[in-house]
Amino acid sequence: MANKRELHKQEPFYKQAKKEGYRARSAYKLLDIQKRFNIFKRAFYILDLGCAPGSWLQVAKKFAEENLEKYKDQFYYRDHYKIIGIDIKKVSPIENINTIKADLTKLEIKEQIDSYFRAKLDIILSDASIKKIGNKFTDHIRQLNLCYNILGIVKNNLKYKGNAVIKAFQGSDFDTFAKEMKSIFRFLKSYKPKASKKKSNEIYLIGLQKK
Numbered sequence: 001m002a003n004k005r006e007l008h009k010q011e012p013f014y015k016q017a018k019k020e021g022y023r024a025r026s027a028y029k030l031l032d033i034q035k036r037f038n039i040f041k042r043a044f045y046i047l048d049l050g051c052a053p054g055s056w057l058q059v060a061k062k063f064a065e066e067n068l069e070k071y072k073d074q075f076y077y078r079d080h081y082k083i084i085g086i087d088i089k090k091v092s093p094i095e096n097i098n099t100i101k102a103d104l105t106k107l108e109i110k111e112q113i114d115s116y117f118r119a120k121l122d123i124i125l126s127d128a129s130i131k132k133i134g135n136k137f138t139d140h141i142r143q144l145n146l147c148y149n150i151l152g153i154v155k156n157n158l159k160y161k162g163n164a165v166i167k168a169f170q171g172s173d174f175d176t177f178a179k180e181m182k183s184i185f186r187f188l189k190s191y192k193p194k195a196s197k198k199k200s201n202e203i204y205l206i207g208l209q210k211k
């Protein structure tokens with residue numbers, strides 16, 4: 001019988017990622033979110049929390065580069081992009097992207113973000129997930145604690161009208177977090193992308209247009 005690793009390799013999104021040069025199948029979750037909510041519109045300054053191995057960074061870079069060509073008009077436009085990815089794990093380098101090996105819950109990270117961008121961000125992404133221990137309730141609460149830390153960064157560093165994506169796990173306290181996130185955005189959507197595994201309780205909260 002095939003083991004978990006072998007089954008993962010037979011999975012269609014895994015195969016597609018290999019073929020298209022993405023570092024992880026998670027790329028298709030972000031591409032799906034983009035297709036549905038157009039979160040990268042005019043995004044030049046981008047932060048990706050929990051970024052290893054880097055497929056969301058690859059997707060973010062693709063849209064930032066497209067935006068440089070697409071939005072040369074009188075509205076909000078920059079002639080360059082800046083992307084930072086943060087993870088406790090090391091990320092192999094990606095050209096023009098700054099990666100920091102650090103725990104996003106630590107205070108020092110805020111200074112590093114501020115000093116690199118020296119401006120508010122257009123979009124903040126988080127696919128960060130805790131290491132599951134297998135108890136659904138405990139994992140849900142631990143993940144929400146991480147989400148509250150991420151929301152703190154969103155509150156401080158995201159620009160007016162900016163967008164954010166945060167991964168949570170469904171469970172009893174999900175609505176309380178969603179309500180808190182909703183309070184800082186004009187619109188809040190929750191979405192389970194097609195590439196999310198059916199049995200997974202992960203769900204993405206998408207905040208559109210920060211107030």
Ligand SMILES: C[S@@+](CC[C@H](N)C(=O)[O-])C[C@H]1O[C@@H](n2cnc3c(N)ncnc32)[C@H](O)[C@@H]1O
Binds near residue numbers: 088
């Ligand atoms: C599902 S993976 C992210 C995959 C990534 N979006 C991609 O497409 O390559 C979740 C990541 O969150 C990171 N993570 C979890 N807690 C973290 C923390 N406190 N600080 C930084 N990274 C964290 C993990 O190390 C892990 O690499």
